[in-house]
Amino acid sequence: MLSKITSCALLGINGYIVEVETDISNGLPAFDIVGLPDSAVRESRERVRSAIKNSGFNFPINRITVNLAPADTRKEGPFFDLPIAIGILAATEQLKTDKLKQIAIIGELSLNGDVKPVTGVLSMAYSLQKRGFKKLLCPLENAEEAAIVEGVQVYPIKNLKESVDFLNGEKHIPAFSIDIKNYLYNNSNIEVDFSEVKGQENIKRAFEVAAAGHHNIIMIGPPGSGKTMIARRMPSILPAMTFEEAVEVTKIYSSAGLLPNSRPLIVNRPFRAPHHTISAAGMVGGGRMPKPGEVSLAHFGVLFLDEMPEFRRDVLEVLRQPLEDEIVTITRVNATITYPAKFLLIGSMNPCPCGFLWSEKHECSCTPNQIQRYISKISGPLLDRVDIHIEVPAVEFKDLEENIESETSDSIRKRVDSARMVQLQRYKNLPFLYNSQLTPRYIQRFCRLNKPCKKMIKDAFDKLGLSARAYNRILKVARTIADLDMSENIREEHLAEAIQYRNLDRKFWI
Amino acid sequence: MSDTKYWVALSCIKGIGSQKFQMILKHFNSIKNFWHAEGHEVKEVFGMNQKICNTILKYRETINPDEEMDKINSMGVKVLTLNDEDYPCNLKNIYDPPPVLYVKGNLKKQDEISVAIVGSRKATVYGKVIAEKLARELSEYGITIVSGMAIGIDSCAHKGAISGNARTIAVLGTGIDIVYPRRNASLMQKIIEHGAVVTEFPLGTTPLPQNFPARNRIISGLSLGTIVVEASERSGALITADFALQQGREVFAVPGNVTSKYSTGCNRLIKQGAKLVEGVFDVLDELGIVYEKISNEIKDIAENKLNDEEKEILEMISYQSSPVDSIIRHSRFSAGKVKAVLTSLEMKGLIRSLPGSSYIRI
Ligand SMILES: Nc1ncnc2c1ncn2[C@@H]1O[C@H](COP(=O)(O)OP(=O)(O)OP(=O)(O)O)[C@@H](O)[C@H]1O
Ligand SMILES: [Zn+2]
Numbered sequence: 001m002l003s004k005i006t007s008c009a010l011l012g013i014n015g016y017i018v019e020v021e022t023d024i025s026n027g028l029p030a031f032d033i034v035g036l037p038d039s040a041v042r043e044s045r046e047r048v049r050s051a052i053k054n055s056g057f058n059f060p061i062n063r064i065t066v067n068l069a070p071a072d073t074r075k076e077g078p079f080f081d082l083p084i085a086i087g088i089l090a091a092t093e094q095l096k097t098d099k100l101k102q103i104a105i106i107g108e109l110s111l112n113g114d115v116k117p118v119t120g121v122l123s124m125a126y127s128l129q130k131r132g133f134k135k136l137l138c139p140l141e142n143a144e145e146a147a148i149v150e151g152v153q154v155y156p157i158k159n160l161k162e163s164v165d166f167l168n169g170e171k172h173i174p175a176f177s178i179d180i181k182n183y184l185y186n187n188s189n190i191e192v193d194f195s196e197v198k199g200q201e202n203i204k205r206a207f208e209v210a211a212a213g214h215h216n217i218i219m220i221g222p223p224g225s226g227k228t229m230i231a232r233r234m235p236s237i238l239p240a241m242t243f244e245e246a247v248e249v250t251k252i253y254s255s256a257g258l259l260p261n262s263r264p265l266i267v268n269r270p271f272r273a274p275h276h277t278i279s280a281a282g283m284v285g286g287g288r289m290p291k292p293g294e295v296s297l298a299h300f301g302v303l304f305l306d307e308m309p310e311f312r313r314d315v316l317e318v319l320r321q322p323l324e325d326e327i328v329t330i331t332r333v334n335a336t337i338t339y340p341a342k343f344l345l346i347g348s349m350n351p352c353p354c355g356f357l358w359s360e361k362h363e364c365s366c367t368p369n370q371i372q373r374y375i376s377k378i379s380g381p382l383l384d385r386v387d388i389h390i391e392v393p394a395v396e397f398k399d400l401e402e403n404i405e406s407e408t409s410d411s412i413r414k415r416v417d418s419a420r421m422v423q424l425q426r427y428k429n430l431p432f433l434y435n436s437q438l439t440p441r442y443i444q445r446f447c448r449l450n451k452p453c454k455k456m457i458k459d460a461f462d463k464l465g466l467s468a469r470a471y472n473r474i475l476k477v478a479r480t481i482a483d484l485d486m487s488e489n490i491r492e493e494h495l496a497e498a499i500q501y502r503n504l505d506r507k508f509w510i
Numbered sequence: 511m512s513d514t515k516y517w518v519a520l521s522c523i524k525g526i527g528s529q530k531f532q533m534i535l536k537h538f539n540s541i542k543n544f545w546h547a548e549g550h551e552v553k554e555v556f557g558m559n560q561k562i563c564n565t566i567l568k569y570r571e572t573i574n575p576d577e578e579m580d581k582i583n584s585m586g587v588k589v590l591t592l593n594d595e596d597y598p599c600n601l602k603n604i605y606d607p608p609p610v611l612y613v614k615g616n617l618k619k620q621d622e623i624s625v626a627i628v629g630s631r632k633a634t635v636y637g638k639v640i641a642e643k644l645a646r647e648l649s650e651y652g653i654t655i656v657s658g659m660a661i662g663i664d665s666c667a668h669k670g671a672i673s674g675n676a677r678t679i680a681v682l683g684t685g686i687d688i689v690y691p692r693r694n695a696s697l698m699q700k701i702i703e704h705g706a707v708v709t710e711f712p713l714g715t716t717p718l719p720q721n722f723p724a725r726n727r728i729i730s731g732l733s734l735g736t737i738v739v740e741a742s743e744r745s746g747a748l749i750t751a752d753f754a755l756q757q758g759r760e761v762f763a764v765p766g767n768v769t770s771k772y773s774t775g776c777n778r779l780i781k782q783g784a785k786l787v788e789g790v791f792d793v794l795d796e797l798g799i800v801y802e803k804i805s806n807e808i809k810d811i812a813e814n815k816l817n818d819e820e821k822e823i824l825e826m827i828s829y830q831s832s833p834v835d836s837i838i839r840h841s842r843f844s845a846g847k848v849k850a851v852l853t854s855l856e857m858k859g860l861i862r863s864l865p866g867s868s869y870i871r872i
């Protein structure tokens with residue numbers, strides 16, 4: 001007898017449909033899985049055998065061949081346990097097959113027949129929707145996530161026995177449904193707020209500009225000056241994510257197995273702060289079972305690299321592709337996987353290895369060469385993709401105690417939102433969204449300078465010792481400042497402020 | 511044709527300093543004669559010292575004076591020998607003046623009124639600001655600023671003079687074709703435009719540690735006095751001060767915090783009798799230079815041209831440095847506006863940005 005079950009698998013963050021065909025024939029007892037299974041898929045034979053027996057069914061003593069189609073893609077992960085088990089039961093007529101045509105099945109089995117959650121269900125459910133599938137049988141824990149996909153009815157199940165009962169029509173399981181609006185609007189309470197940062201108006205303004213034009217930013221300041229605290233608050237002033245963005249982020253987290261149980265849809269912009277000991281694979285993704293890296297987990301959000309010069313050189317190096325292309329590509333034997341990786345980079349560093357270079361209270365113990373080496377670790381191609389540099393002074397304790405009104409994230413975000421709208425309008429039919437993405441050709445077109453501005457920027461290079469590579473970056477940032485000011489043209493004051501954000505070019509510490 | 515190429519060739523030989531040049535000149539009347547002299551004549555000059563004779567005889571074969579000179583000319587480098595009229599007068603008067611000076615840029619008669627400003631490579635913000643300010647203010651009185659183009663205090667001294675649009679001279683511890691430290695390449699170019707870069711070392715000389723003390727005698731030797739701005743216990747700047755004393759020039763020191771290790775050297779100099787410097791007048795008085803500003807008051811003109819916002823914010827910035835945050839907090843303008851005004855004040859030369867987001871009025 002032959003049975004056919006529809007299931008799904010994951011490639012990168014996208015799902016695709018896999019047909020699980022099971023054939024039972026006479027011959028020496030054997031159990032084979034063909035169609036490019038990886039070792040995890042092959043292991044499912046043992047789980048399926050035990051689960052079937054332990055759920056009170058018969059495991060056939062015949063020749064069993066399972067084919068996973070399409071056969072040209074490598075199948076990874078434990079998604080097929082449940083469909084294979086159901087397939088065997090169907091092929092041996094231990095269950096009614098009439099419902100199987102319209103229903104897709106995903107799930108891992110434990111030896112006792114319980115169904116365990118799997119990663120990437122959201123993406124798989126989307127692939128079903130695309131192919132017109134209306135019903136999905138999936139692990140209970142994944143039901144909420146799958147139910148986000150409109151038009152797919154989700155039936156959550158706990159174990160193999162329950163699945164069989166449901167397919168036989170002996171047990172009624174209601175389709176799981178959720179209210180997406182509920183997630184989108186009720187869950188967007190971000191726990192941190194800019195109003196908690198006392199003083200530091202200078203840096204807050206720089207963050208506002210960075211958020212408005214999607215400019216990468218680097219902070220230079222002594223330890224404990226609040227760099228981490230400020231960076232954490234960046235997501236709170238970025239525009240809220242759209243539903244499509246939320247789905248894309250959720251797909252990434254789901255495929256990495258990092259979706260929190262309480263939150264089937266990620267609606268807040270991610271904030272990732274990997275430690276400086278991270279490997280290149282951890283940063284951009286990869287590994288034997290490919291997983292998205294930090295750059296993808298920061299998709300549509302913020303990637304914060306604290307103590308940036310401490311990161312390994314090869315790790316900083318691999319950041320270049322995602323910064324440039326907004327994706328990462330991982331090459332495998334049988335496939336190339338791409339993960340989206342469009343993030344805002346925030347870097348932080350001390351002014352010198354010991355951190356006390358600017359301090360009046362502590363003495364810095366670094367030699368000029370050490371300082372130079374420290375700074376040069378982040379210079380070059382990486383620094384070329386950072387538009388805004390800002391120095392963070394050590395906060396005076398009295399400033400922290402003083403009760404000064406600080407602006408809330410909400411009120412800053414309103415300005416950011418309007419500036420983003422201006423950019424969306426201006427770049428309507430162009431292949432980019434924000435000022436930070438302007439290429440030299442478009443800088444010429446959209447960042448025109450009038451006469452006084454031209455004179456100012458020339459003077460700035462002569463008198464302030466800016467390096468030539470700063471030029472385009474200053475123009476882009478000036479464009480954003482003008483947009484925050486709702487000004488069609490870049491004026492002198494916009495340009496003058498933009499010039500403030502190029503400290504690292506000015507080599508002040510030499 | 512002058513003798514210059516032979517001077518250059520001879521100075522390329524290790525171990526031939528100004529003393530030996532003098533001996534040779536006395537004996538042969540010119541370096542050219544010496545270059546073409548027979549082996550035994552050469553030996554006559556140096557008498558017992560066989561080693562130096564052999565070195566000279568050996569090197570004479572390998573060095574082609576014309577080729578050396580062509581190379582120098584092609585680089586736009588000028589050479590001054592001790593016999594040249596243009597050789598700096600102050601330097602000629604020291605005990606061991608370099609026989610040959612390689613020059614990029616121009617040395618002028620007026621550079622005789624010059625002061626050296628030196629200090630540690632690793633300096634505090636305070637030290638750097640003082641160095642720059644002193645250099646700039648001295649240069650307003652027509653004084654040429656001499657220093658060593660090292661990072662830290664030296665660079666600030668040069669920058670101060672350049673920002674005052676005045677003259678400055680850098681003395682190198684390398685060949686004139688070597689940029690050291692590398693990151694000062696653009697500063698070096700500016701110094702050449704505003705004065706000169708000089709060295710006694712032949713082309714291609716790398717920055718060997720032993721070159722720098724010798725170089726320091728030229729820094730003090732070119733100048734009427736040497737100001738040490740910040741020096742720790744064992745800073746090379748103290749060597750320069752020692753040379754200045756030996757050469758009979760003035761030594762000045764800027765006092766520092768008694769607890770700061772960056773100033774132990776300076777404070778000790780003061781204890782030993784160096785002139786304490788609080789401002790330009792301490793220097794001008796000691797050197798007997800009349801108070802007559804020549805580069806007229808760019809600053810006052812700039813200050814008069816400010817708009818109201820600029821005036822208001824300038825008033826909020828102290829001569830001791832003010833953090834940007836407190837300027838923003840105490841002004842009635844937005845953070846963005848304040849930052850824009852700060853840029854424009856800095857470009858007008860009225861304030862200077864300091865590390866750690868603060869500004870100082872200058
Ligand atoms: N402006 C501020 N307002 C309120 N609290 C602050 C401010 N700056 C610092 N703090 C407090 O000081 C602590 C240290 O700040 P934080 O860890 O962000 O410093 P940092 O610069 O990131 O230091 P590190 O060098 O360790 O990264 C914070 O947890 C916060 O409580
Ligand atoms: Zn340090």
